[in-house]
Amino acid sequence: MLSNNIRSSALFNELSELLSGMDLKVVDCVKNETAQGIQLIVTIFSPNREVNTDDLAEVYNILYPRYSVIFQDRDLSLEVSSPGLTRNLKDFYEFSLFIGKLVRVYSTTYSCWVEGYISSNSDESVTLTSALIIDTNETKEELVLSYGEIQKAKLAYRWEDSK
Structure with a gap:
């Protein structure tokens, strides 16, 4: 069943604000806390063009330093990806x-x-x-x-x- 709560997530809103000037939108973001540290998975999309590896690398290079400072006492694993051709939609x-x-x-x-x-x-x-x-x-x-x-x-x- 699809949800309708991603827009109320503080992490989603923060990431959306960070990427707003890049012609990129946040599709989904997930934060998992594990025994090894923090795992962030961010999916991005551009309504005007295809997302390429340069976009993914640029977003990674913006987010990783910021969140490694925020989670300074935990190891950070960051994954930035595009939605793919047959993405399962999770939110309205x-x-x-x-x-x-x-x-x-x-x-x-x-x-x-x-x-x-x-x-x-x-x-x-x-x-x-x-x-x-x-x-x-x-x-x-x-x-x-x-x-x-x-x-x-x-x-x-x-x-x-x-x-």
């Missing part, structure tokens, strides 16, 4: 990041996967265009799904759509 917030991208959503209303392009979202729902209801092979020009009927969701990728 991610629908706003991936507008224009192809997504697969398991709908409890249709009891099957629905695939379509995210055209917009609100606090209660997401709108898919060129939606395909997989089990019935029915297509809809526009389909509005409330977050309550979305059991799981992930980015989808069609090789034939790539340029």
